[in-house]
Amino acid sequence: MTAVPETSYPRTARLAAALALVSLFTFAAAAPGQESTTLPPWTPGTLDIHHIATGQGNSTFFVLPDGTTMLVDAGAPTLPGQAPIADPRPDGSRSTGEWIARYVRRMAPAGREPEIDYALLTHFDRDHMGAVSDRSPWSAGEAYRLAGITDVAERVPIRAVLDRGWPDYAYPAVIDNPSVANYRRFLEVRERSDGLRVERFVAGRSDQIRLLRDPAAYPAFEVRNLFVNGDVWTGDGDAVTRIVPPLETVPREDWPTENHSSLAFLLRYGGFSYYTGGDLQGVPPDGYPDWADQETPIARAIGEPVDVVVIGHHGSIEPANAFFLATLRPRVSIVPAWSKTHPAPVVLKRLLNERIYPEARDIFILEFRDETKAAIGGRAERVASDHGHVVVRVAPGGGSYQVFVLDNRTESGAVLGTHGPYGSGRQEREE
Ligand SMILES: [Zn+2]
Numbered sequence: 001m002t003a004v005p006e007t008s009y010p011r012t013a014r015l016a017a018a019l020a021l022v023s024l025f026t027f028a029a030a031a032p033g034q035e036s037t038t039l040p041p042w043t044p045g046t047l048d049i050h051h052i053a054t055g056q057g058n059s060t061f062f063v064l065p066d067g068t069t070m071l072v073d074a075g076a077p078t079l080p081g082q083a084p085i086a087d088p089r090p091d092g093s094r095s096t097g098e099w100i101a102r103y104v105r106r107m108a109p110a111g112r113e114p115e116i117d118y119a120l121l122t123h124f125d126r127d128h129m130g131a132v133s134d135r136s137p138w139s140a141g142e143a144y145r146l147a148g149i150t151d152v153a154e155r156v157p158i159r160a161v162l163d164r165g166w167p168d169y170a171y172p173a174v175i176d177n178p179s180v181a182n183y184r185r186f187l188e189v190r191e192r193s194d195g196l197r198v199e200r201f202v203a204g205r206s207d208q209i210r211l212l213r214d215p216a217a218y219p220a221f222e223v224r225n226l227f228v229n230g231d232v233w234t235g236d237g238d239a240v241t242r243i244v245p246p247l248e249t250v251p252r253e254d255w256p257t258e259n260h261s262s263l264a265f266l267l268r269y270g271g272f273s274y275y276t277g278g279d280l281q282g283v284p285p286d287g288y289p290d291w292a293d294q295e296t297p298i299a300r301a302i303g304e305p306v307d308v309v310v311i312g313h314h315g316s317i318e319p320a321n322a323f324f325l326a327t328l329r330p331r332v333s334i335v336p337a338w339s340k341t342h343p344a345p346v347v348l349k350r351l352l353n354e355r356i357y358p359e360a361r362d363i364f365i366l367e368f369r370d371e372t373k374a375a376i377g378g379r380a381e382r383v384a385s386d387h388g389h390v391v392v393r394v395a396p397g398g399g400s401y402q403v404f405v406l407d408n409r410t411e412s413g414a415v416l417g418t419h420g421p422y423g424s425g426r427q428e429r430e431e
Pocket of ligand 1: 125127128279313314
């Protein structure tokens, strides 16, 4: 495959990486014994990936090396008046979209008004995009209602949206529910009023998500689109193959679900790599067709280890098959769990299984509920963190990274744990 050469970034970037590592050590050394420490602000050249633990679904905020910002998903599954299906974090006093927006505003690059350059929806389930009812609050112009992604957009400007459905929202069949209809009204209104750009995410491409502010300074940065709507990158140029047969040959009850149609991408920065893929799966239930496993063709296309892997479908029953894990060999796995069925005992068992791959690994779980731990037993103690925002901070140049776990019970931003530094490309650091 066409990996970005690890040596392609200039000497100055490597020097900056070394200096950044020194400052990270200084910070890590200062942490023990202090009451609480907060994450030092983002600085140019650093890549920050914030897995925001709202207890209500997925949302991940990226600050790319040149300050370009990206939000992947803004889940908010609970309808107004409904009891939440899981505990909202920090608490239930604000909407999930508002908590996400407040997090983004705190962590966005300083010195300019916070904004989201790219917003991606991996798929159209409520724990990834939000859900509306006729009791949801209206936007300022009363053209659409606020929940999840539209709620975030009301509070932080969004410049461009990529999703799996634009413009017709008709794969595999017309997507017809109140939340998607509301989201489409939001897109139409904001395209007209604010010049919002909307594109369909296309598998195979590496030019849909780009650095927008200073790309020339970071040539070793790339986002490769891996999968969407049954199309998977082949690992060769921009080429894709289709794993789902023509729909007219497939019984309607076997058509791909929202989860099966999620978008996935691989982010590279120097030697560092990161995978995320919505609710894609790798262990089809008995009786399902082969293509209900999207992870195997994705792992074939990637074909080499990946430093940080976000486990699909919240770690619930079907993700993280053995071939996928044996190929990607994640040093860090992040499980975006929020419900009591996340992660499934069998998935945690696979993530820990050293017969699948023998190397060291750390597993971070955004919300590992007590009843879930009790059902799993002793294995539940072997995770690196069981609650909190999980922040992957990649040093300038991409040669190393750390993982910070931040308090999600308050907005203090207190650091609950610091892990690493890890050498990118599994170059272990024994500091
Ligand atoms: Zn989900």
